Amino acid sequence: MLxxxxxxxxxxxxxxxxxxxxVSIITFALVAMSPIDPVQSYIGADVMRVGxxxxxxxxxxxxxxxxxxxxxxxxxxxxxxxxxxxxMIYREPVTHVIAERFMHSALxxxxxxxxxxAIGFIAGVAAALRKDSWLDRLIxxxxxxxxSTPSFWxxxxxxxxxxxxxxxxxxxxGVPAGVLAENxxxxxxxxxxxxxxxxxxxxxxxxxxxxxxxxxxDVMDSDFxxxxxxxxxxxxxxxxxxxxxxxxLPAITLQFASFGELFGGAVLAEQVFSYPGLGQAxxxxxxxxxxxxLMGLVLCSTLFVFTGNALADYFYRMVDPxxxxxxxxxx
Amino acid sequence: MSQLAxxxxxxxxxxxxxxxxxxxxxxxxxxxxxxxxxxxxxxGSAGLSVQxxxxxxxxxxxxxxxxxxxxxxxxxxxxxxxxxxxxxGMLGAACSVIIAAVMGLMAATLGKTADRIITWLIxxxxxxxxxxxxxxxxxxCGGGLKGVAIGIMLTxxxxxxxxIRAEALQLMSAEYVLVSRKLGRSSYWVAxxxxxxxxxxxxxxxxxxxxxxxxxxxAAVTFLGLGMSPHQPAIGIILSESMRxxxxxxxxxxxxxxxxxxxxxxxxxxxxxxxxxxxxxxNAHL
Amino acid sequence: MPLLExxxxxxxxxxxxxxxxxxxxxxxxELDFAINEGExxxxxxxxxxGKSLLAHAIMGILPKNVETTGSISYGGELLDEKLLQRxxxxxxxxxxxxxxxxxxxxxxGKQLHTRADGEVQDKERESLFERFQLGKHVxxxxxxxxxxxxxxxxxxxxxxxxxxxxxIADEPTPGMHPDDVAEALGRFKQxxxxxxxxxxxxxxxxxxxxxxxxxxxxxxxxxxxxxxxxDFQGQGERLRHPxxxxxxxxxxxxxxxxxxxTQPARSSDVQGCLFxxxxxxxxxxxxxxxxxxxxxxxxxxxxxxxx
Numbered sequence: 001m002l003x004x005x006x007x008x009x010x011x012x013x014x015x016x017x018x019x020x021x022x023v024s025i026i027t028f029a030l031v032a033m034s035p036i037d038p039v040q041s042y043i044g045a046d047v048m049r050v051g052x053x054x055x056x057x058x059x060x061x062x063x064x065x066x067x068x069x070x071x072x073x074x075x076x077x078x079x080x081x082x083x084x085x086x087x088m089i090y091r092e093p094v095t096h097v098i099a100e101r102f103m104h105s106a107l108x109x110x111x112x113x114x115x116x117x118a119i120g121f122i123a124g125v126a127a128a129l130r131k132d133s134w135l136d137r138l139i140x141x142x143x144x145x146x147x148s149t150p151s152f153w154x155x156x157x158x159x160x161x162x163x164x165x166x167x168x169x170x171x172x173x174g175v176p177a178g179v180l181a182e183n184x185x186x187x188x189x190x191x192x193x194x195x196x197x198x199x200x201x202x203x204x205x206x207x208x209x210x211x212x213x214x215x216x217x218d219v220m221d222s223d224f225x226x227x228x229x230x231x232x233x234x235x236x237x238x239x240x241x242x243x244x245x246x247x248x249l250p251a252i253t254l255q256f257a258s259f260g261e262l263f264g265g266a267v268l269a270e271q272v273f274s275y276p277g278l279g280q281a282x283x284x285x286x287x288x289x290x291x292x293x294l295m296g297l298v299l300c301s302t303l304f305v306f307t308g309n310a311l312a313d314y315f316y317r318m319v320d321p322x323x324x325x326x327x328x329x330x331x
Numbered sequence: 332m333s334q335l336a337x338x339x340x341x342x343x344x345x346x347x348x349x350x351x352x353x354x355x356x357x358x359x360x361x362x363x364x365x366x367x368x369x370x371x372x373x374x375g376s377a378g379l380s381v382q383x384x385x386x387x388x389x390x391x392x393x394x395x396x397x398x399x400x401x402x403x404x405x406x407x408x409x410x411x412x413x414x415x416x417x418x419x420g421m422l423g424a425a426c427s428v429i430i431a432a433v434m435g436l437m438a439a440t441l442g443k444t445a446d447r448i449i450t451w452l453i454x455x456x457x458x459x460x461x462x463x464x465x466x467x468x469x470x471x472c473g474g475g476l477k478g479v480a481i482g483i484m485l486t487x488x489x490x491x492x493x494x495i496r497a498e499a500l501q502l503m504s505a506e507y508v509l510v511s512r513k514l515g516r517s518s519y520w521v522a523x524x525x526x527x528x529x530x531x532x533x534x535x536x537x538x539x540x541x542x543x544x545x546x547x548x549x550a551a552v553t554f555l556g557l558g559m560s561p562h563q564p565a566i567g568i569i570l571s572e573s574m575r576x577x578x579x580x581x582x583x584x585x586x587x588x589x590x591x592x593x594x595x596x597x598x599x600x601x602x603x604x605x606x607x608x609x610x611x612x613x614n615a616h617l
Numbered sequence: 618m619p620l621l622e623x624x625x626x627x628x629x630x631x632x633x634x635x636x637x638x639x640x641x642x643x644x645x646x647e648l649d650f651a652i653n654e655g656e657x658x659x660x661x662x663x664x665x666x667g668k669s670l671l672a673h674a675i676m677g678i679l680p681k682n683v684e685t686t687g688s689i690s691y692g693g694e695l696l697d698e699k700l701l702q703r704x705x706x707x708x709x710x711x712x713x714x715x716x717x718x719x720x721x722x723x724x725x726g727k728q729l730h731t732r733a734d735g736e737v738q739d740k741e742r743e744s745l746f747e748r749f750q751l752g753k754h755v756x757x758x759x760x761x762x763x764x765x766x767x768x769x770x771x772x773x774x775x776x777x778x779x780x781x782x783x784x785i786a787d788e789p790t791p792g793m794h795p796d797d798v799a800e801a802l803g804r805f806k807q808x809x810x811x812x813x814x815x816x817x818x819x820x821x822x823x824x825x826x827x828x829x830x831x832x833x834x835x836x837x838x839x840x841x842x843x844x845x846x847x848d849f850q851g852q853g854e855r856l857r858h859p860x861x862x863x864x865x866x867x868x869x870x871x872x873x874x875x876x877x878x879t880q881p882a883r884s885s886d887v888q889g890c891l892f893x894x895x896x897x898x899x900x901x902x903x904x905x906x907x908x909x910x911x912x913x914x915x916x917x918x919x920x921x922x923x924x
Contacts, residue, residue, distance in 0.1 A: 022455045027467065034471040138515060148597040150550050151572060153589035160582050221680070227615075227718035230676045231775065232706025232733050242720050249722075264462035271555055272574070283555045286466040294467060301463045321722060321759045 008317065016303070021319055023302050024076065027295055032068050074293075084299075084317045085292035089284060093298040097281060102300070105270070105277030109262050111197045116204030117255045123205065123250075124212025129239070131217060140212070143206040151265050155199040155272035162195060196269040203265055204258070211254050215247045253315055259308025263301050334345035360598040364417070367595070371414035372535040374407045390583050399576075399582035405569075409588045412566040413595055419476070427545070428538045435495025436526055439503055440518040447556030449496070465548055469557040478509040479558040483545045491537040498533060499526050506606035532610045537604035543596040550592055566592050618693055619651035620814045621675070621783055625687035626650075628679070628838075645670055645838040647687070649910065649917075651652050654782070657805065657815040659825030659846075661864070663880060668818045669714065671835075672787045675816075676711050677701045691783070713784040716768035719760040726756025728844050729775055738778055745774040749800060765792035771802070777804050785816045787825030790824050802828045822849070822864060834861045837880045837891045840910075843917040856919035858866050861906065892922070894900035898922050 078085065084094035127139040146154075162169045170192055219225060220243060228242050267279030274280070278297060285294040317323045390397045396405035456464065465482045472478035476607040499522075502508060509527050516524075552558045553567025566588050573584035628645040645667040652658045660668050673679050675689055677698060689696045691704070701709075720728055730740060746755065749770040755763070763771060766768045769792055776784050784805065790798045805815050806828050819825050825832055826846055834842045842858040849856065852872070853865040864873045878895035881887050889904040890896070896903070900922070 019455065019458055022451065023459060027454060030467065030471045034473070105450065117513070145593070145597065146545075146601070148600050149593050150547055150554070150570075150589065152554050153585070154549060156570060156577065156585045160577055160585065164578055176412070215482040223713065223715070223717045224720045226673070226678045227711065227713050228720070229678050230705060230711040230713070231731050232702075233731060234702070242723070243721050244719070258710065260457075262459040267460075267462050267466075267553055268554070282463060282466055283557070286470040286555075286557050289470065294470065298459060298463055298467055301460045302458050305458055305460055322761050325759065325762060 004318070007012040015050075016306055016310075019306060020302065023299060024221055025072075026081070026191040028072050028075065031291055031295065032071070035049060042133075050080060057259065060279060079299075079318060084296040086325060087285075087293040087296075088290040089288055089293065090290075094292050097293060098278065098300050099295055100226075101278045101281050104275065105266055108193055108200070108270070108275065108277060109266055111193065112200035113255065115197065115261060116201040117208055117251075119201070120205040120208030121212050121251050124209040125216055125239075125244075125247075127209065127213040128216035136213075139209060145208045146203055146206040148300050149203070150268075151199060151203040152268040152272050154202055155195070155269055158195050158198055158202075159259065159272065174177060192273075192275070196266075196273045196275050199272065200262070200265045204262065207258065207261075208255055212247055212251050216243060219243055219246045249315065249319055256308045256312035258304045261305055262308075288304055338459075339454040350609060353602070353609055356598070356601045356605055360602045362500065363595060363598050367410055367417060370410040374410060389581075390479030397581075399572075399581075399584055405583060405587060408564045408569055409566070409591045411564040412569050412588060413591050414550050415563065416546050416592065417565050417595065419480050419483065419549045420542050422480055422547040423487060424538050424541040424547065426484035427487035427541055428491065428534050428549070430484070431491035431495055431537065432530065432534055434488065434492040435530075436522040438492075438496040439526065446496075449492070453489040453493050455480055456486065461486060461548070462551060465552050466555070466557055469552055474557055475560065476558070476563070479549055479552050482546055484551065486548075487541050487545055491534075491541065491548050494537070495530055498530060502526050502529055503533045536603060536607045536610050539599060539606055543600040543603070544595055546599075547594070619655045620692060621696075623648055623650040623671075623675070623687070623690070623817070626671075626674060626689065627686045628667070628674055628683060629685075630683045634851070636755075638866070640667060641684075643838065645674070648838075648840055650833060650840060650843075652783075652814045652816055654814055655809050656814050656831065657817055657829045659817045659819060659822075659829035659832045660835060661819055661822050661832060662819060663827055664881065666922050667838035668835055669787055670838075671787045672711065672816070672818055675785055676705065676709065676853045682752045706731055707780060708782045709782050710781045712772050712776045712784065712789045716760050716763060716765070716772075718720050718772065719768070721760055723751075723757065723759070723837055725760065725771055727748045728760075729756075729771070738780070742774055745777060745804070749797060751775065766794050766797060769793045773801050773804070777801075777808060779808075779811070781808065781813055781816045783816070785818070788819045788820070789817075790819065792802040792819065798824065812821070822868065834858065834864065836860050837887075839891055839919065840917070841892065841919045845916065848916065855914070857913050857923040858920050859893075859896050859898055859922075863895075863897075874921050 069070055075085070082095065084098075086092065087094050087097050090097050123139050127136040130136050133195060135203065195309045199233065225238070225242055263279070267282055270279035271283050278300070281293065282297045282301075285297060286289065343440060396409055398404055399408070432503075433450050434452070438446045453570055459467075464486050468482035468485055469478035472481050502525065508521060512524060549558070550565070550567040550570070553565045554571045555567075556571060558567060569588045570585055573581070573588075576584055626645060626648040629641050629643040629867060631641050648671065650671075660671065662668055670679070670717075674685055676694070677696075679685065691700060691709070694700055708714060719725070730739060746753075749768055751767060751774075755767065755771070760768065769789060773786070773789055776786070786805070789801060793801065802824065805817065808829075809815050815828075816883045817825060817829060822832070826849055829846050832844050832846055832849065833840050834844070842856070844856060845860065849854075849865055853862040856862045856865060860876075863874070863876045866874050867876055881891060887893070887904055890908050893899050893903045903921060908921050910917050910919045911923075912924050
């Protein structure tokens with residue numbers, strides 16, 4: 001078993017290395033092809049005060065005057081040593097910026113992930129058990145509607161209701177404004193996280209609920225449920241013993257495989273609520289042309305999505321007996 | 332038991348089958364499209380002009396969706412914005428479908444190396460979060476309408492390409508294609524004469540399913556500020572501007588444009604799903 | 618009084634044809650049928666003749682959109698959901714058709730043990746596993762790891778317990794080793810001797826005749842003949858229905874004559890006798906009306922010409 005995990009992890013690491021290399025090349029090529037002048041975006045509003053000479057100095061400082069391949073090799077070599085360059089906006093190493101903001105985003109996404117997973121699963125089970133009832137229709141139309149709703153709009157609606165209208169929750173930001181960092185309590189942080197988490201969860205419920213519903217309906221129609229009924233099992237016992245056993249694994253897998261959507265949702269939610277996470281940094285980097293930070297974030301989010309997919313894959317192979325034992329037999 | 336299972340699927344509530352629902356939702360989506368088109372043409376730019384006397388009006392008969400802080404009619408802005416979003420979405424989805432078709436067919440017909448390269452490209456594109464990829468491309472293209480449109484064209488094809496590739500590979504092993512290749516037909520001939528006609532329904536459904544995504548992503552990127560200039564009445568821009576006025580209680584600035592977007596996306600999403608069920612040969616009995 | 622009595626049982630479901638037009642399709646029509654304690658009745662017929670549906674109807678596990686009319690009674694009482702809840706998995710047991718009836722994610726041993734089982738049943742099952750030469754490791758296996766024959770034996774051992782009074786075995790033998798078939802049939806016989814009624818659904822007449830007292834022949838959802846097992850001999854002279862005779866003669870050890878044609882998919886498509894299109898003794902009057910069941914020489918038959 002342990003051996004199996006090592007082999008699995010090894011294979012995944014090789015794949016990850018290849019993937020990150022591919023993404024680096026494509027991203028770097030895209031940015032290099034861009035008509036945007038990084039010097040220009042670095043200077044920004046100071047454009048009137050900067051002369052041609054200074055421009056060249058800046059270009060030389062960032063190494064922008066070198067040919068493409070040389071720049072890429074230099075950047076890649078630095079990357080291999082864990083150096084992603086310096087963010088132009090924050091004037092800090094990219095790794096620092098990402099590490100600090102990742103903590104904020106990770107917390108946000110973790111809460112939303114757990115919440116949407118749990119609610120979605122329960123809603124899916126409820127809808128499937130009461131198939132074609134009003135409850136099922138309600139859950140289904142909720143899910144289909146949410147799938148067509150821009151998530152940032154949900155954020156706006158939540159903000160209108162809970163922050164502006166009811167005044168229960170703060171409008172945005174990760175921490176209260178005007179309070180020194182050391183005076184910020186965990187309760188403050190949590191209060192500021194409620195709405196972004198809700199926004200992300202509300203949208204995240206739909207896929208897991210619809211999937212669980214369909215899966216459970218299929219399972220309950222299957223031959224082995226018929227036979228279990230024929231042997232006197234019924235009601236909750238039947239559901240727990242045979243129903244949930246067969247839908248839990250696909251649901252967990254789906255939830256892990258949705259890291260990409262989660263990240264995308266976080267970008268929007270963080271923007272709406274000015275929450276200082278990775279998503280907001282991505283938007284800032286894109287808007288203000290912070291190339292090193294943007295490239296670092298692309299790689300970081302790729303790693304994040306890859307981790308989710310690898311975990312999904314791991315659960316499938318290691319937990320589902322059909323895959324687990326077939327593999328052992330072959331070995 | 333298979334017979335029974337098939338019957339259960341065909342049975343839908345209030346006796347409507349999928350075919351009928353597809354017609355109705357096609358009509359609905361078509362009407363919506365026509366309404367937005369005619370509406371944006373009829374309204375002209377009159378509603379978009381600044382009228383400082385009519386600032387910050389809540390919804391009324393004169394201004395069904397209210398007015399903004401410059402006295403612009405929100406109904407006009409919403410309809411105009413939707414028209415723009417739909418245009419970008421159509422363009423993006425259509426280009427994505429073409430890219431997907433070309434990629435899928437190339438992967439299936441041009442041999443192992445081409446297949447590997449294309450599968451690798453698909454994997455890479457799918458492994459970066461969609462929105463991050465959009466931001467990157469929009470940034471690379473220098474933002475603006477062009478950036479958003481190119482971003483949407485370039486990011487929606489991978490999953491459809493994967494589907495087309497799988498279908499095309501299956502067709503490649505069909506008897507008549509094998510014979511055709513034995514007779515010396517070129518890959519291009521096989522792809523265009525034998526495979527493409529079979530894949531056409533898939534592509535149509537693919538387009539209809541991609542379109543809502545494209546519209547939503549266009550709105551998202553514009554909302555983030557990476558899209559068009561603030562003067563263009565895009566839904567994303569309207570919503571992002573409305574954020575500044577939310578705390579003053581001007582709810583109508585955000586609610587109606589968002590609802591409009593939701594209705595448009597939902598209409599096409601529904602249509603796409605019904606059509607997919609009809610195209611799917613496993614659902615022939617519907 | 619028979620243990621199980623099926624009275625004018627019809628099973629039908631609603632289907633959509635040509636888009637939105639509804640059509641009711643009857644798969645089992647006006648079935649009369651009874652089985653006594655200690656009796657083994659074989660139900661034979663081609664696939665699609667409604668045999669499995671009969672089994673599921675008795676167990677009360679038909680899909681929801683299926684409509685049934687007529688009645689089923691057990692031990693003189695109407696076998697409704699309430700009575701079924703009491704007896705399902707205890708007095709009434711089903712041996713299903715294939716391994717797909719086992720939960721794919723549950724180990725065999727854990728799966729066979731239900732809430733209704735006590736120590737006695739677990740012991741019994743253990744000895745059954747021994748009889749079938751299923752090792753102890755089989756209980757630790759997942760269904761997908763079972764071979765076809767092993768799966769059949771596992772399925773048989775779910776039901777063939779001492780407390781069972783009615784076994785409905787739906788195609789229990791295909792894929793089994795001949796020795797195991799004999800073993801399984803022997804177990805059924807043994808149970809029958811103890812007073813258990815066995816409804817043995819199969820398309821294999823030979824296997825059926827090894828243990829059955831009576832044979833019911835199904836054709837397109839109708840029981841067309843009920844004959845004693847002894848009637849199946851020679852060239853089938855003592856059989857009543859032309860289809861039964863044809864089935865018997867089609868066996869390799871008899872004349873090995875194939876039956877031409879296919880059975881109608883839906884009984885509602887045919888006005889008169891369902892077998893008319895393939896019948897050798899077909900006459901004009903067969904077309905007019907479906908033949909009623911009648912008694913001929915101690916058996917039941919639905920044919921105008923049977924003597």
